[in-house]
Amino acid sequence: MTEHVDIAIIGAGPAGAAAAIAGARLGATVKVFDKAPYGRDKVCGDGLTPRAVAALEDLDIELTDAHQIDGLRMIANKTVRELAWPETDRFPARGAVWPRRRLDAALIDAAVVAGADVRWETEALPVLDGDRVTGVTADGSTIEAGLTIVATGAPGQVARMLGAERVADEPFGLAIRTYAESPRHASRHLEACLTLRDQNGTPVPGYGWMFPAGDGTVNIGVGALSTMKNFKSLNLNTLLASYRGLVQEPWELGPNLERPRAWRLPMSTQLRHGPGWVAVGDAAGLVNPMNGEGIDYGLESGMLAAELFVANPSTAPSEYDRLVGERFDSFLRTGRRFSFLIGHPWILRSGLRMAVGTETIANITLQVMGNLIDSDSKGASATVLNVTDKVLAAADPLLRRTRAAA
Numbered sequence: 001m002t003e004h005v006d007i008a009i010i011g012a013g014p015a016g017a018a019a020a021i022a023g024a025r026l027g028a029t030v031k032v033f034d035k036a037p038y039g040r041d042k043v044c045g046d047g048l049t050p051r052a053v054a055a056l057e058d059l060d061i062e063l064t065d066a067h068q069i070d071g072l073r074m075i076a077n078k079t080v081r082e083l084a085w086p087e088t089d090r091f092p093a094r095g096a097v098w099p100r101r102r103l104d105a106a107l108i109d110a111a112v113v114a115g116a117d118v119r120w121e122t123e124a125l126p127v128l129d130g131d132r133v134t135g136v137t138a139d140g141s142t143i144e145a146g147l148t149i150v151a152t153g154a155p156g157q158v159a160r161m162l163g164a165e166r167v168a169d170e171p172f173g174l175a176i177r178t179y180a181e182s183p184r185h186a187s188r189h190l191e192a193c194l195t196l197r198d199q200n201g202t203p204v205p206g207y208g209w210m211f212p213a214g215d216g217t218v219n220i221g222v223g224a225l226s227t228m229k230n231f232k233s234l235n236l237n238t239l240l241a242s243y244r245g246l247v248q249e250p251w252e253l254g255p256n257l258e259r260p261r262a263w264r265l266p267m268s269t270q271l272r273h274g275p276g277w278v279a280v281g282d283a284a285g286l287v288n289p290m291n292g293e294g295i296d297y298g299l300e301s302g303m304l305a306a307e308l309f310v311a312n313p314s315t316a317p318s319e320y321d322r323l324v325g326e327r328f329d330s331f332l333r334t335g336r337r338f339s340f341l342i343g344h345p346w347i348l349r350s351g352l353r354m355a356v357g358t359e360t361i362a363n364i365t366l367q368v369m370g371n372l373i374d375s376d377s378k379g380a381s382a383t384v385l386n387v388t389d390k391v392l393a394a395a396d397p398l399l400r401r402t403r404a405a406a
């Protein structure tokens with residue numbers, strides 16, 4: 001007999017788990033599949049902005065196991081700005097570092113407590129009837145579902161089946177990280193070095209990070225946008241080693257605790273919904289191009305997908321597409337345009353000088369890049385974002401024609 005559930009979720013990362021928690025708490029029958037075993041790790045910086053903390057609070061996830069973070073230390077050459085998180089009506093002035101092995105376990109444990117059935121070490125694929133997804137196949141069985149939620153992370157086989165791959169000429173990111181012991185592991189600031197250079201001395205649009213985890217270790221990594229010149233020949237291991245050289249002494253770093261591992265940051269998708277299915281999190285290209293943040297977008301989109309299904313199964317996919325669009329599309333589009341702009345080394349250099357030039361401007365930079373602005377906010381950061389949005393929209397054709405990437 002074919003099994004039937006309300007919601008089938010492929011992928012048990014933050015996006016899939018958030019959908020499972022929200023759906024199961026609202027009374028839906030939920031089944032989650034992940035090809036990895038329970039307790040899997042995800043290559044990540046483990047950084048949670050106030051926006052992500054707010055999303056975790058919406059899900060009633062206790063943050064007691066996470067290391068609290070009070071702000072960001074921005075470093076650009078010799079300029080160091082230590083900034084507190086902005087005070088907004090919408091987000092708490094608190095961030096966190098929560099190693100993904102533990103964060104993801106806490107999330108999926110909450111989904112199980114809410115009643116979701118989770119199948120580990122089980123690859124699942126969507127079942128298509130024409131362009132409609134009717135459920136999934138896994139372990140040789142078929143499970144019918146009212147809604148299939150694709151939470152599979154950076155695009156792979158499932159995205160190919162659904163035509164939900166990234167848009168070829170839009171930017172994406174690559175990042176690499178490892179862990180090391182440091183006496184400064186309990187520091188309450190994330191640290192980002194914005195002036196990285198590649199092996200040829202070209203400024204890299206991206207940053208190096210030290211994210212203190214509060215457990216004796218720090219997460220150290222570097223990330224870069226695909227819009228930079230010679231991106232294809234960028235060696236992330238070399239970039240990480242050179243960044244490590246900069247932070248080794250001030251952080252008194254021990255040896256790497258594991259081999260550095262790299263992964264993709266998808267920032268666009270050709271499609272994020274269709275009859276019977278929606279894509280959430282990285283599978284929907286929901287990563288902030290201005291800071292590489294994806295956990296929050298996964299949590300928010302996962303919750304939204306499940307809530308819309310429970311409210312009205314027949315309109316959920318199209319409503320989801322509309323509402324995700326309203327909440328994120330304009331910001332993420334501005335971020336992608338911005339990443340073409342800073343792909344040009346001279347713009348990056350002068351832009352950075354401006355961005356950290358004074359404490360006030362650095363605070364605005366933090367608020368804008370972290371998407372920590374109320375959409376109806378009238379403050380300076382909202383104005384900067386609106387103006388940037390308009391200027392970059394007008395410059396878009398030029399930005400694409402003159403892109404730096406080889």
Ligand SMILES: Cc1cc2nc3c(=O)[nH]c(=O)nc-3n(C[C@H](O)[C@H](O)[C@H](O)COP(=O)(O)OP(=O)(O)OC[C@H]3O[C@@H](n4cnc5c(N)ncnc54)[C@H](O)[C@@H]3O)c2cc1C
Nearest residue numbers: 011013014015035044045046047124153175281282294295
């Ligand atoms: C180096 C690096 C650093 C980063 N740092 C940060 C950071 O500090 N803060 C932040 O917010 N974001 C960061 N990001 C981005 C963040 O890691 C992602 O945005 C986030 O993990 C997205 O969550 P997700 O649930 O969409 O996907 P994932 O966490 O990738 O989960 C997808 C899951 O789907 C499973 N899966 C895939 N296909 C199948 C299948 N067919 N069947 C069953 N299971 C399947 C996988 O096993 C996996 O468990 C970073 C990314 C990188 C690469």
